[in-house]
Amino acid sequence: IARAVYDTISHQFEHRYFLRDVREGFMKKGGEVRMQHQFLSGILKVNLNNFDENYMMMLKKLGREKILVVLDDVSRPLEIDALLGSPKERSFGCGSKVIVTTRDEQVVGGFRKYKPKPLSDPDALELFNQNAFTTMPPSEEYDDLSKRAIKYARGLPLALKILGAHLRDRSASEWECELEKIKSIPNPDIHDVLKISFDGLDASQKNI
Numbered sequence: 457i458a459r460a461v462y463d464t465i466s467h468q469f470e471h472r473y474f475l476r477d478v479r480e481g482f483m484k485k486g487g488e489v490r491m492q493h494q495f496l497s498g499i500l501k502v503n504l505n506n507f508d509e510n511y512m513m514m515l516k517k518l519g520r521e522k523i524l525v526v527l528d529d530v531s532r533p534l535e536i537d538a539l540l541g542s543p544k545e546r547s548f549g550c551g552s553k554v555i556v557t558t559r560d561e562q563v564v565g566g567f568r569k570y571k572p573k574p575l576s577d578p579d580a581l582e583l584f585n586q587n588a589f590t591t592m593p594p595s596e597e598y599d600d601l602s603k604r605a606i607k608y609a610r611g612l613p614l615a616l617k618i619l620g621a622h623l624r625d626r627s628a629s630e631w632e633c634e635l636e637k638i639k640s641i642p643n644p645d646i647h648d649v650l651k652i653s654f655d656g657l658d659a660s661q662k663n664i
Contacts, residue, residue, distance in 0.1 A: 458526050461526075466474050474528065479530060500514075516547070588605070598628060604607045
């Protein structure tokens, strides 16, 4: 959803950048500096070979310009502060927007929140089937497997589309194997479901 919003409105902003996998990036050795480098290079559209200058001073080069930032999959407030500065330090121009996606509501305590509304089970099954099968109605051997799949997708349209595309044209035994991968994750959340499914798509399918 955040990607779709970004693609739709990004042309309205002087500077914009979509920073993916923030949580994962910060977990790596030297992750904070690497993520800062990636963010500044991307939003300023320059190759920052020399990164010795103070990060916050470089960030101020954006001045009062209107910017759009998406920070994808943030796990801690300090990740936002490391990339954008503390709330008192942020000085972006009028009309600027920061979008944060996270698994934990507490991370974005000061932000206006949006929760995607899940589809009902019948609507979820219909959307999933449209993406998972080339012929309708599907064979009965997939009935229980489809119900398991939409349970993992939690009624979220994007998750249903990605998981359906991931399982498309596979045998029932292959479905079973892929769904077991999700089941094997302790307390899987929707990000885990999406990552397993999305990573298995080919380049054309990833344009969902």
